[in-house]
Amino acid sequence: MTFPRLTLTTLACLAVFSLPACAGDADIVSARDAARRNDSVALDAAAAAAQNDLLAGYPQFWRLARSLDRASPTEVHGFIDRNSDGPLGEQLRLLWAKQLAKSGLWRDFAAEYAALPEAARDDEVECYALAERILDNNDKAAVATALKTRWRIGRAQSAGCETLIRTVARSGMVTDDDLWLRAQALLAADRTTAARELTAGTATPLTAAGIARPELADMSTPAGRTLRLYAIQKQMRKDITGAAAQLASLQDRLPARDVGVLWGQIGLASARKLDTIGALSYFARADKASLSNEQWEWWARAALREGRWPTVQSVIESMPATLADNASWLYWHGRALAAQGKPGANRDYQRASDTGNGFYPLMSREELGSSSQPAQSAWKPDAREIDKVRAQPAVQRSLALLNIANSYARPEFREDAKREWRWAMRDKNDAWLLSAAEIARQANFYDMSIYSADRTRSQHDWSLRYLSPFRDVTRRYASQMGLDEAWIYGLIRQESRFVNVARSGVGASGLMQLMPATAKWVASKSGMGSYSVNDIEHNIQLGTWYLNYVYTSLGDAVRATAAYNAGPGRARAWQAERPLEGAIYAETIPFTETRDYVQKVMANAVHYASVFGHSRIALKDRLGVIPPRGGAAVANPSPSPDGN
Incomplete structure (x- = not known):
C-alpha cells in the first residue's frame, strides 16, 4: 500500500481545512512555474511526485495540456476518467476536442463534444461543432445558425470560429449577397487582407488599390458597391451626420439590404454618442431583419431618453422574443404602456419581478407596490x-x-x-x-x-448573499464621510466581492478597486500620508474619501456611482438637455460595463439597507432625477438614509 507524502504544509492543510493529504504547496507552485517556463523535465518530476495527493491532477493537467498534439487518446481519457470529480477532466476534454478539430479528426471531435457537459462548452468549441455538422452532413441549419450569429462579425474571432467561417464560405450554401455582406463586415473591422481573400474567387474581387480609395469605386459592380459602403463606414467613425448624408444620397444606387444594414450601424453609433434624435431617425430606416440585439436595445434607449413612449413600446414589441423577455425590457414595456394609459403594465412588471432580485425585478416590484426582497429563510445549515x-x-x-x-x-x-x-x-x-x-x-x-x-x-440567506465583512472599518469611514453604509457595501460587492487583493485588468486594486493614480491623488488631498492600497483600512479610507468627493461634486448617488467607475467627466457628459429619470440615465449609459455597474450597485444598496435594518428607501427614490447638463442638482435622497 502506498501513502501520500506528508509535508509540513500538508499537515497544515489538514489542520486548517480538515482535508485529506494534499500535495506540498511548494511542489504545486514549482510545478506550475515549470509549466510556465516549458521545463518538461521539472514538470514531469512534479507530476510523478504528486500522484497520491489531493492536488495531483494539477501537475498532470499542466503536463498534458502543453503536449496535447503529441498525447495519445488513451493517455487523455485516462486523465479524464481519474479526474471526473471536478473541472480538470472537463477542461482537458475541452482542450482535446479543440485539438482534434484542429487536426481535422472530426468524427473523434464529435464524440468528445457530445461527452462535454453544456456548462463546460465555450464559444470556440460551439463554433467547431457547427463546422463539424456542415462538413459531415452538409447541415443547412448549421449554416443558417452560423450566418445569423457569426457571419457579420468582422473582427478576428477564435480559431474555432474562424474555422467555422471558412467552412461556411466553402460550403456552397451561401449566396453572392452573403459573401459580399461578409466582405463588408471585414472591411468595417479593417481586416482588408481577409476581405480580399474572401472575394478572390469572385468576378470582381476586392483589390488593395480599390480599398485604399473606396470613395472612388465604380458602383456598377458588387466590389464597387461594397467599397462605397466601406467609405461611408470609415466616414462614420469621425462624422456620423456626414456619413448619414452620404448614405442618403447614394442609397437608391446600392442594394436595399446593405443600405438597411448600414442605417442600423449609423443608428447604433449615433445612439451610443447620445444623439438620440438622429439615432431614432436612422434606426427607422434600418433593415429590421438584420438588427443585432445591441441595435434593438439602443433604439429603445434612444426612445427612452427622448420620452417617446409609443416608440419604446413598438420597438420592444418588434425585438426578438428572447430579448423582449429580458427583465429590463419587460419593465420598460410596462412603463410604456402605463405612460400611455394602456392596460397590461402589471403583467409585464410581474414577469420581470419573477426573474430574480436584481435591478429590474426590484424596480418592477416597486411598481407593483410589493416588497423589494423575498423573505429571509429561517433554515440554517447544521x-x-x-x-x-x-x-x-x-x-x-x-x-x-x-x-x-x-x-x-x-x-x-x-x-x-x-x-x-x-x-x-x-x-x-x-x-x-x-x-x-x-x-x-x-x-x-x-x-x-x-x-x-x-x-x-x-x-x-440574505446575510450571505450580501456579506458585510470589515464592517467596523467601513462603518467608521461611512460615518466620517456622511455616506450611506449600504451604498458603500453595494459598491464594494460589485467592485471586488470583498477580495482585498483583487486587481482589475486595468490595474485597480483592493476592496474598492482604486487605480494607482487615484489612490495617490486621494492620499495627497486627504492628508493621509503613506498608505498601502491593499491594506483593508487604507483602501476603505481612500475609497470612501473619493466616493464622497464625486458625490459632493455631482450631487447624486447615480452619477457618483457612474463616476467611480468611469470618471466624473463622463458621468456629466451622459446627462441630457432636460431632467432625466435616474433609471433612464442609468439604462442609457453608453459603456456596457458602467451601465451594468451602476444598476447593480444601486440594487445592492437596497438589499444591504434591508440586511442592515436601515430605513427603507425605494430603488426608484434612490435613483431620483438627474438634472439637465449644466443645471443644478435635483433633490435626491440623502447619502445617509440609515438615520445615523
Whole structure:
C-alpha cells in the first residue's frame, strides 16, 4: 500500500481545512512555474511526485495540456476518467476536442463534444461543432445558425470560429449577397487582407488599390458597391451626420439590404454618442431583419431618453422574443404602456419581478407596490449538512488551492480554486448551496460565498448573499464621510466581492478597486500620508474619501456611482438637455460595463439597507432625477438614509 507524502504544509492543510493529504504547496507552485517556463523535465518530476495527493491532477493537467498534439487518446481519457470529480477532466476534454478539430479528426471531435457537459462548452468549441455538422452532413441549419450569429462579425474571432467561417464560405450554401455582406463586415473591422481573400474567387474581387480609395469605386459592380459602403463606414467613425448624408444620397444606387444594414450601424453609433434624435431617425430606416440585439436595445434607449413612449413600446414589441423577455425590457414595456394609459403594465412588471432580485425585478416590484426582497429563510445549515459539503473532493481542492493562493500571493491559484468551487455548486439544492456559502464565509472566500448564496431558489440567506465583512472599518469611514453604509457595501460587492487583493485588468486594486493614480491623488488631498492600497483600512479610507468627493461634486448617488467607475467627466457628459429619470440615465449609459455597474450597485444598496435594518428607501427614490447638463442638482435622497 502506498501513502501520500506528508509535508509540513500538508499537515497544515489538514489542520486548517480538515482535508485529506494534499500535495506540498511548494511542489504545486514549482510545478506550475515549470509549466510556465516549458521545463518538461521539472514538470514531469512534479507530476510523478504528486500522484497520491489531493492536488495531483494539477501537475498532470499542466503536463498534458502543453503536449496535447503529441498525447495519445488513451493517455487523455485516462486523465479524464481519474479526474471526473471536478473541472480538470472537463477542461482537458475541452482542450482535446479543440485539438482534434484542429487536426481535422472530426468524427473523434464529435464524440468528445457530445461527452462535454453544456456548462463546460465555450464559444470556440460551439463554433467547431457547427463546422463539424456542415462538413459531415452538409447541415443547412448549421449554416443558417452560423450566418445569423457569426457571419457579420468582422473582427478576428477564435480559431474555432474562424474555422467555422471558412467552412461556411466553402460550403456552397451561401449566396453572392452573403459573401459580399461578409466582405463588408471585414472591411468595417479593417481586416482588408481577409476581405480580399474572401472575394478572390469572385468576378470582381476586392483589390488593395480599390480599398485604399473606396470613395472612388465604380458602383456598377458588387466590389464597387461594397467599397462605397466601406467609405461611408470609415466616414462614420469621425462624422456620423456626414456619413448619414452620404448614405442618403447614394442609397437608391446600392442594394436595399446593405443600405438597411448600414442605417442600423449609423443608428447604433449615433445612439451610443447620445444623439438620440438622429439615432431614432436612422434606426427607422434600418433593415429590421438584420438588427443585432445591441441595435434593438439602443433604439429603445434612444426612445427612452427622448420620452417617446409609443416608440419604446413598438420597438420592444418588434425585438426578438428572447430579448423582449429580458427583465429590463419587460419593465420598460410596462412603463410604456402605463405612460400611455394602456392596460397590461402589471403583467409585464410581474414577469420581470419573477426573474430574480436584481435591478429590474426590484424596480418592477416597486411598481407593483410589493416588497423589494423575498423573505429571509429561517433554515440554517447544521453541522451534518456542512460536513457533507466539506467532504466533497472539489470543495476540498478549492480550499487547498485558496490556501496556496493566499500563502504564496499567487492569484492564479485563486482562479483554480474558484473553478473547483463553481463546479461543486452545479445542480445543487438550496441546502447544499447555503452550507457551501457558510463554509466559504468561514474561509474568507467571500466571492464564492456570495456565488453559492446567490444561486438558491427558495431558501435564501440574505446575510450571505450580501456579506458585510470589515464592517467596523467601513462603518467608521461611512460615518466620517456622511455616506450611506449600504451604498458603500453595494459598491464594494460589485467592485471586488470583498477580495482585498483583487486587481482589475486595468490595474485597480483592493476592496474598492482604486487605480494607482487615484489612490495617490486621494492620499495627497486627504492628508493621509503613506498608505498601502491593499491594506483593508487604507483602501476603505481612500475609497470612501473619493466616493464622497464625486458625490459632493455631482450631487447624486447615480452619477457618483457612474463616476467611480468611469470618471466624473463622463458621468456629466451622459446627462441630457432636460431632467432625466435616474433609471433612464442609468439604462442609457453608453459603456456596457458602467451601465451594468451602476444598476447593480444601486440594487445592492437596497438589499444591504434591508440586511442592515436601515430605513427603507425605494430603488426608484434612490435613483431620483438627474438634472439637465449644466443645471443644478435635483433633490435626491440623502447619502445617509440609515438615520445615523
